[in-house]
Amino acid sequence: MPTSEFDLIYRYFSSLGAGPAVDLSVGDDCAILRLEPNERLATSVDTMVEGVHFPEDMFPEDIGFRAVSVAASDLAAMGARPIGMTVALTLPEADEFWINTFSQGIAQAVSEYRLPLVGGDTTRGPLTISVQVMGALPADKALLREGAQVGDLVYVSGTLGDAAGALAFLNGEWHPEPDAAEFLLQRFHRPRARVELGRELLGKATSAIDISDGLLADAGHIAAASGVSIDIECGRVPLSSALNSHPDSESKLKWALSGGDDYELCLTLPEEVPTPEGCTRIGRVTKGQGVKVDQDIDFTAGYQHF
Amino acid sequence: MPTSEFDLIYRYFSSLGAGPAVDLSVGDDCAILRLEPNERLATSVDTMVEGVHFPEDMFPEDIGFRAVSVAASDLAAMGARPIGMTVALTLPEADEFWINTFSQGIAQAVSEYRLPLVGGDTTRGPLTISVQVMGALPADKALLREGAQVGDLVYVSGTLGDAAGALAFLNGEWHPEPDAAEFLLQRFHRPRARVELGRELLGKATSAIDISDGLLADAGHIAAASGVSIDIECGRVPLSSALNSHPDSESKLKWALSGGDDYELCLTLPEEVPTPEGCTRIGRVTKGQGVKVDQDIDFTAGYQHF
Numbered sequence: 264m265p266t267s268e269f270d271l272i273y274r275y276f277s278s279l280g281a282g283p284a285v286d287l288s289v290g291d292d293c294a295i296l297r298l299e300p301n302e303r304l305a306t307s308v309d310t311m312v313e314g315v316h317f318p319e320d321m322f323p324e325d326i327g328f329r330a331v332s333v334a335a336s337d338l339a340a341m342g343a344r345p346i347g348m349t350v351a352l353t354l355p356e357a358d359e360f361w362i363n364t365f366s367q368g369i370a371q372a373v374s375e376y377r378l379p380l381v382g383g384d385t386t387r388g389p390l391t392i393s394v395q396v397m398g399a400l401p402a403d404k405a406l407l408r409e410g411a412q413v414g415d416l417v418y419v420s421g422t423l424g425d426a427a428g429a430l431a432f433l434n435g436e437w438h439p440e441p442d443a444a445e446f447l448l449q450r451f452h453r454p455r456a457r458v459e460l461g462r463e464l465l466g467k468a469t470s471a472i473d474i475s476d477g478l479l480a481d482a483g484h485i486a487a488a489s490g491v492s493i494d495i496e497c498g499r500v501p502l503s504s505a506l507n508s509h510p511d512s513e514s515k516l517k518w519a520l521s522g523g524d525d526y527e528l529c530l531t532l533p534e535e536v537p538t539p540e541g542c543t544r545i546g547r548v549t550k551g552q553g554v555k556v557d558q559d560i561d562f563t564a565g566y567q568h569f
Numbered sequence: 570m571p572t573s574e575f576d577l578i579y580r581y582f583s584s585l586g587a588g589p590a591v592d593l594s595v596g597d598d599c600a601i602l603r604l605e606p607n608e609r610l611a612t613s614v615d616t617m618v619e620g621v622h623f624p625e626d627m628f629p630e631d632i633g634f635r636a637v638s639v640a641a642s643d644l645a646a647m648g649a650r651p652i653g654m655t656v657a658l659t660l661p662e663a664d665e666f667w668i669n670t671f672s673q674g675i676a677q678a679v680s681e682y683r684l685p686l687v688g689g690d691t692t693r694g695p696l697t698i699s700v701q702v703m704g705a706l707p708a709d710k711a712l713l714r715e716g717a718q719v720g721d722l723v724y725v726s727g728t729l730g731d732a733a734g735a736l737a738f739l740n741g742e743w744h745p746e747p748d749a750a751e752f753l754l755q756r757f758h759r760p761r762a763r764v765e766l767g768r769e770l771l772g773k774a775t776s777a778i779d780i781s782d783g784l785l786a787d788a789g790h791i792a793a794a795s796g797v798s799i800d801i802e803c804g805r806v807p808l809s810s811a812l813n814s815h816p817d818s819e820s821k822l823k824w825a826l827s828g829g830d831d832y833e834l835c836l837t838l839p840e841e842v843p844t845p846e847g848c849t850r851i852g853r854v855t856k857g858q859g860v861k862v863d864q865d866i867d868f869t870a871g872y873q874h875f
Contacts, residue, residue: 286609291714291794292646292779293611295706298604303592305599306687308655308701312694340598349614351657351699381612384699388618393657393690393699395614400601408597473598488597 272357272385275366276350282379284346284399294381296347298399305398305405307337313390318433323361325452326392327368328375333475334394335376335456336526340473342406342465343398345378345458351393353386376458406464406471408488411531415469417493417546418539420457420527422503423478424515425450427522431514443505450503454526463539464530471530477521482529482554489531492551495520497558501543513560521562578663578691581672582656588685590652590705600687602653604705611704611711613643619696624739629667631758632698633674634681639781640700641682641762642832646779648712648771649704651684651764657699659692682764712770712777714794717837721775723799723852724844726763726833728809729784730821731756733828737820749811756809760832769845770836777836783827788835788860795837798857801826803864807849819866827868 280288287295298304311330313319331348338345350369354361373380378396429451431437432444439447457473464471470489472481478500482493500519509515531548538544586594593601604610617636619625637654644651656675660667679686684702735757737743738750745753763779770777776795778787784806788799806825815821837854844850 287711287713292643292712292777293613293649293702293704295647295711296610296612297708298610300606304602304604304610304703306602306653306655306701306703307599308657308688308690308699310657310659310690310692310699312659312692315692315694337598341601343599347612349612349701351614351616351701353616353618353697382614384614384616386616386618386697387621388697389695391659391692391694391697393614393616393701395612395655395657395699395701396599397610397612398599402603405593405601406598407593471598 272362275362276380276383279370279373279380282347282377285379285381288379288381289383294347296381296397301402302399303402305338305341305343305400306395307334308393308395309334310391310393323365324368327365328372328453330392330394331369331372331378332454332456332526334396335378335458336473336475338396338398339457339461340406340471340528341398341400342404342461343400344462345376345396345398347379347381348394348396349382350380351384353388353391355388355390376456404465406461406468408470408472408485411470411485411489411491411548413491413548413550414534415531415548416534416544417495417531417548418542418544419478419501419529420460420542422501422506423474423525423527424506424519424522425503426524427518428506428509437509439505439508443508446503446505451524454524456526457528460528460539460541467536468530468532471528474525474527474529476523478529479520479554485529485531486553492549493546493554494549495546495554495556497556499543499545517560517562520556578668581668582686582689585676585679585686588653588683591685591687594685594687595689600653602687602703607708608705609708611644611647611649611706612701613640614699614701615640616697616699627758629671630674633671634678634759636698636700637675637678637682637684638760638762638832640702641684641764642779642781644702644704645763645767646712646777646834647704647706648710648767649706650768651682651702651704653685653687654700654702655688656686657690659694659697661696682762710771712767712774714776714778714791717776717791717795717797717854719797719854719856720840721837721854722840722850723801723837723854724848724850725784725807725835726766726848728807728812729780729831729833730812730825730828731809732830733824734812734815743815745811745814749814752809752811757830760830762832763834766834766845766847773842774836774838777834780831780833780835782829784835785826785860791835791837792859798855798859798861799852800855800861801852803862805849805851823866823868826862
């Protein structure tokens with residue numbers, strides 16, 4: 264990409280790189296980050312491709328914010344303290360309006376998650392955003408998918424199915440009231456990674472995962488890694504009032520169980536631990552394997568990711 | 570991407586994740602890496618897009634090896650010890666032959682650089698590979714672009730211009746003898762990041778950078794960051810015998826000075842330090858700014874990256 268375009272991007276992004284763990288930010292061959300003594304590094308990468316992971320008409324500010332949230336959600340699911348990220352951005356053209364607006368979304372996420380942007384690469388090509396997040400964990404603790412114990416209770420944060428409801432609205436399959444539509448779109452465009460909740464759960468939860476592919480799929484990863492069954496009571500699965508305004512109770516339950524892109528946490532806690540703030544108990548860990556639900560639901564006409 | 574395709578990729582990649590600094594590899598929400606006491610994290614990301622950074626007919630094994638080498642070269646330029654990497658792979662389709670062959674190139678690079686693959690993301694879309702490398706640095710040392718002192722000598726590792734010569738061959742502009750052509754293609758397809766050299770230079774070199782955009786451009790970054798002039802004696806710039814077989818001395822010198830993609834190191838050392846193994850002295854740091862060469866060369870018909 265010609266230097267002038269690098270300059271353009273550098274101008275927008277170079278102010279986002281400061282943080283307590285950052286010794287050296289954008290501008291040399293590598294960034295340098297510091298961990299505290301007795302900490303370990305948690306890291307994950309997530310890629311979003313236009314037309315595959317988000318619609319082609321999505322506002323660039325939302326694309327930027329959402330790409331960081333999706334990656335930061337993996338730090339939340341490990342209980343890690345964010346320390347920095349890199350963004351690899353492939354762009355069809357360096358449109359100044361696009362870069363400016365996209366960078367505002369990135370900047371909002373940097374601030375929201377205290378996740379400084381310490382490095383990146385900008386290349387020419389079809390719009391693709393890879394966000395690599397780095398966080399710090401105590402040497403002896405992490406929220407893993409394994410560790411759920413028979414008898415533990417199963418919780419989720421927030422409400423589920425909102426992103427799926429938003430997609431149904433965007434696809435013209437459902438016409439919610441304006442307030443509900445606005446709420447659902449906000450949930451899809453601006454998911455919030457549960458970073459603070461993850462850190463509070465560290466040392467308490469016996470397992471955790473973020474819900475990116477849908478509750479059943481992601482709870483299934485906990486069940487498989489822990490060698491247990493996750494039994495879900497459908498009546499307990501928390502729905503937003505916006506999603507609850509949908510007239511068909513089976514549709515909305517299906518979205519809550521199998522819709523992805525909500526980026527809430529699913530976690531297990533010993534029975535004696537109080538319910539964490541913002542979480543809802545939805546079931547129990549039992550002997551066995553896989554995920555069981557207490558209703559007979561036909562998922563063959565299931566939700567597809569965007 | 571459907572689960573079966575994830576499974577396919579996981580099968581090829583999951584064996585590459587073990588290493589001395591790896592506490593938890595592919596399979597949970599994040600990987601977990603450990604630094605030694607008094608170490609810091611060095612990190613960088615590089616993206617390669619098919620048709621932009623490499624030709625569409627490039628062999629997948631070479632694409633994989635080269636993508637890792639390009640990213641690892643930034644660790645070399647900082648003097649960091651590799652500890653792990655993530656690969657974000659966007660693929661138009663999950664062709665088993667392609668994935669198998671690509672993964673062999675990744676595996677060769679994992680072994681070459683002792684850089685375990687601890688995480689990744691695979692998405693559907695135009696072929697794009699983002700490699701994020703992580704390395705460890707002592708708390709008080711790093712090879713930076715700043716730090717070159719007036720009077721220091723300027724060195725490069727290996728030979729320069731080979732990748733540019735390979736592109737001239739691929740573009741039909743030059744017809745070297747078969748042995749020379751093979752050598753040049755190997756240099757372009759299989760660049761070797763100078764990771765060991767970088768580590769040896771730590772605490773000795775006053776500045777360093779890897780040559781990805783061409784010697785003049787990258788030495789220019791050292792000059793700018795250090796507030797000095799880099800004066801290069803063209804007759805000292807090391808050329809391979811393959812490149813030297815080109816009949817026109819101005820063409821090959823231009824490639825060596827401005828051709829990118831060689832991934833050698835350019836560095837500065839105090840005059841009293843012996844020449845590092847595999848390096849050639851090419852000039853001196855003087856008062857001033859920018860990069861000066863002792864020949865009059867017309868760069869208007871300059872080298873373009875692939």
